[in-house]
Amino acid sequence: MEDVKNLEEIQVERFSKVDRLIHWFMAVPFVYLFLSGLGMFSPKFAWLLPFLGGKEFAAWLHKWAGIVFTVAAFLAFLKWVKDFVLDKDDVQWLKNVKYYLKGEEEKLPEAGKYNAGQKTFGWMVFIGGLVFLISGIIMWFPEEFPIFLVRLSILLHDIAFIIVGAGFIIHVYMGTIGVPGSLSGIITGKVSALWAMSHHPRWFKEISNK
Amino acid sequence: MSVVTSEGTVGLGLRRVSASKLPAQDIKKGETLAILVDVSSCIGCKACEAACTQWHDLNRPIFTQFVGYQSTPDLSPNIFMYMKFNEVETEKGLSWFITKHQCMHCADPGCLKACPSPGAVIQYQNGVVDFDHSKCIGCKFCLSGCPFDIPRYDANNKPWKCNFCIDRVSSGLSPACVKTCPTNCLHFGTKEEMLFKANKIVESLKKRGFENATVYDPQGVGGTGYIYVLPHGDKVEMYGFPKEASISPLVSLWKGPVKLIGSIVLWGTLLGAFLQLILFGPIKVGKKEKKEG
């Protein structure tokens, strides 16, 4: 075993260029969708809209950003669906998520490349994305659909927004200050070996073996 | 379409504004206004349609499609009202149900309720419901909120509908359709007066053998600014109206509980993350590894 110091210095590749491209292809429109959606969902956040190009522009771009996001989310789905399959360990992990929050990861089953939380968020995005897409299209063209469906769509869009929005907040928090050292993974693609060993030991073992 | 914006440039008070708290109610007086349509004396001459087109200076299309006596298959951004014609066999023989259709100016307007943009839908103190395009974001939620399927959108996604000729009304004139009606089947005044008149007409209709005559003033939306005397009150749908008009429970759901839950969940998540940070700190690397190391 190398020295801790060494482990900290050793960089391992966590995300390939394609991975990163897909992530940001998805993330950028999502941020816009989240903020503009928030502005439209709640009058209290209507002040956000001027920063997003003005309320009419925001409402317009929200729709097109949604299309871009959908495409990206579809690519992401193709790319990561296998990785996001939840196993027994993941269920165990989710049940004991409090240890994770307390920083006592050792009390949890060893995570692979993605821990159960990340996988769950992935599924939120996939399923939520589908709900957003279908309900969004119906809301985009309300005159073309039975009014009941339009009203239901608005409801589902809102609910999906609440769920995915909450996931998004956690995702951003964890990806930045919540788990230091994570952010570089999705920017440069590299994380320290120590980070990998600590948070994703099983994955670390896999790549070490290689 | 609004001639008067929510800033109240001609001094019209506001009763309600979309996505906003209620404005103070007792600063400006304003009796609720209403138009009474006495269907029993309407001949379907469409003078109201012509007047509406003219007063609002609408660029009305000529339809290539043949739709019988109706001048238009539907409302559109440049058709705020139209007459529906329906041949109905009743117990009194054949009847021709001719009804004027436009925004009903609900006391509790679904469009206003559904609108997410502050001030885009306004209700004046006199009960008239109007759109302020400068505040509209083009989301079309007002259509979902409307129990009568009224708003129609232009190429910029701005909604259009009857605004009760608010410009005329606020200057003391009657709405264009009422002004032009040749048989006086359209009446204009305060809601109270119109209800009184309507009930009198219903009484006389009952005497003439229309036992089911009724006043259409759907309470599901708190009553409407357009009220109708329907000689065949048992056949409300045949006149083209919903029997029970009210704002869809789905709309109420997303404007009410879902909004609340959403706020709790989202703020809760943010708070949770913050608590995690200050109580346990970031999830750092290598406790185990460090020990091992």
Next chain:
Amino acid sequence: MAPRYGRGAMTNGWNDIANADVVFIMGGNPAENHPCGFKWALKAREKRGAKIICVDPRFNRTAAVSDIFLQIRPGSDLAFMGGLINYVIQNKKYNEEYVKHYTNAAYIVKDTYSFDPETGLFSGYDPEKRKYDQSLWNYELDEKGMAKKDMTLEDPRCVFQLMKKHYERYTPEVVEKITGVPKDKFLEVAKIIAETGAPNKAMTHLYALGWTHHSFGTQLIGSMAILQLLLGNIGVAGGGVNALRGHANVQGATDLACESRFLPGYLRPPRANQQTLKDHIEQSTPKAIDTSMNYWSNYGKFYVSLLKAWFGPHATQENEFAYHYLPKMEKLISWDDIVDRMYRGKLDGFVSFGVNIVNNTANAQKAINGLSKLKWMVFIDTFETEMAGFWKSNPKNINTEVLLLPSAIFAEKDSSFTNSGRVIKWHWKALDPPGDAKDEFWIVANFFMKLRELYQKEGGAFPDPILKLTWNFRNPYHPTAEEILHEMNGYALEDLTDDKGNVVAKKGERVPGFAVLKDDGTTACGMWLYSGVFPQSGNRAKSTDTSDPSGLGMYHNYGFSWPANRRILYNRASSDPSGKPWDPKRKVLWWNDIEQKWVGNDVPDIKPDLTPDYGPFIMLPEGRGRLFAAQLVDGPFPEHYEPYESPMKNILHPKGDGRNPVVKVFKSELDLLATSQDFPHVATTYRVVEHFHFWTKHIYGPSALMPHMFVEISTELAQELKVKEGDKVKISTPRGSIEAYVLPTKRIKPLAINGKTVHTIGIPIHWGNEGVVKGAIANLITPYVWDPNSQTPEFKGFLCKVEKA
């Protein structure tokens, strides 16, 4: 109506409809065609609980708000009316006093009058000339020249008994067989109508072109005139036979001699056999044959005043007031003859002033071909209509030189309208006419000035009538409407005094009314009937005071109603023979015993001090309404004849032709008639409220409200033809065929006519090949058949065939 009451106009005004107990609408569709006036019918229901009854070939907009609707076969109306008359007589529902004293019921008719129900012919028919000898139908007169009467109404030769016998045949069963109206429905309506025979009940009747557009239209209106006389509904508030005129000013056009048989104010043009003014006046002035005011006895005063207005100082005692400046007519040339002559190449030129004969003449192809044979046509109109562009169908072969003169629309000039209710109302110019358009005053004046200039320069066969015509306008090239109204009202040429020697009008002043007109050349009056509209005190057409002290909707200070601002014609009949109002709640006029004169809520339509024994129908020599009118060319009693093209034989006349025997028959290669074997469907044409004739299709707004030509057929026929709403159908007659969208409707039902199913086809007429919206010209398929009294074409009830296009 004129032959039965003395005047052809709406007896009561629009506003008076609100006083009715029953509003009977047949032969008209006021909700559709007179929506503003129709409010008074609704008001009658609101105010008085009046019943609105609508009888029509289709359930129309009027029916939509009526209490009772009956669907009738187009062209069978007279059978329905005969049934009503019979019902009223048989059930003794008539107002007996009224009938005895205010109608000619008691008059004895000469025994040369007879009627043969087998053939449907009255006595005196000459099949060669297709004419009756009307002199056989006269009354018996006593040695003083007065009509013989039987006040018991029991003499078999009295009008009442003849009438009773005539209408016996119109039983409810016969009515059902001819009209398709079920017997029980007919009786339900007959009962309601007959109730208005009570002195305190009134029924108003509203009709329009639905009744005039028949080969027996005049008789049809006459049948209602008879019914209303029987029920005592003429002269009373809320009563009357009310002709609803389709244009804002069609009454005005009629009053001002738009028909060739009249001069202004229903004076007559000289005939070839009237070579002196004296002859003309004598022959045109009737002699009273009963206690009648016989107002036409003043004919000479009106005539001379008219000539004085036209020729001023050139009309003198010596030259018979320039009587000879007027052409003497050999023969009356009416509309049907004009188009026929044009078609036969007998006209060189044609000046069209606001008419569109391509759209509005029956068998329009005949009119189009006729126009093609002209050398030139001057066309004056607001829009470039089908008539203006008739040559477009065949520009290479049509050599007619067409000159278009754009004219101003009503809002672009000051002028007056005379509405259905005879109210003359001023309207003000709102804006200038666009482009080169000029108002008609300018156009006519410039025509005239140019003509006069040419006559002055070049002389001519007979220049006097043009050179000596009075043309006293400030700007002779552009007279104002008020200058013309001044001339129409009339003015004094000398100081005028009444019987007591008081001056009623100084020389040069306008006269206060037609009562002061004289036949000695001291008065000039261009239109005696309107005299009083513009007295010296000012233009009463401009008055807009809506005060109504009587509460009967008279509005005497709103406009000016001819004659003499009377709002209800024959209003003396609103009181019983002793002069007491029939209905104390709707008092119009009554006899004041103390003052010995007529007083009341309206201007008396009788000389105020004429005792109550004088008849109320002052324009007739009888002074009484005519149940029996020998003046009509096709019979003194209205008889049901089938339309010229009918789906059935006339079941009333087993041995006759069944059609009006005096209808003028035109025999060109285009005058084709249909038979029911090849053309089984009965068509009727009409208008819809969105459009005004062939005009509004040139305007975007109304066009958008009703853009497409369509026809209405029953849902049953639609199933048979396998067509649905929005499909196109072809409607053909021997004259031609047109295509239109089809609107299958429950509002027209197939009728059972004498055991046979008959389908009615409804054809709105507003479209053509010019304008914002285009469609077929309906009149390409209508027959060239005309009412012999009024020369009105038979647009209602002709045969056609409908098939899927």
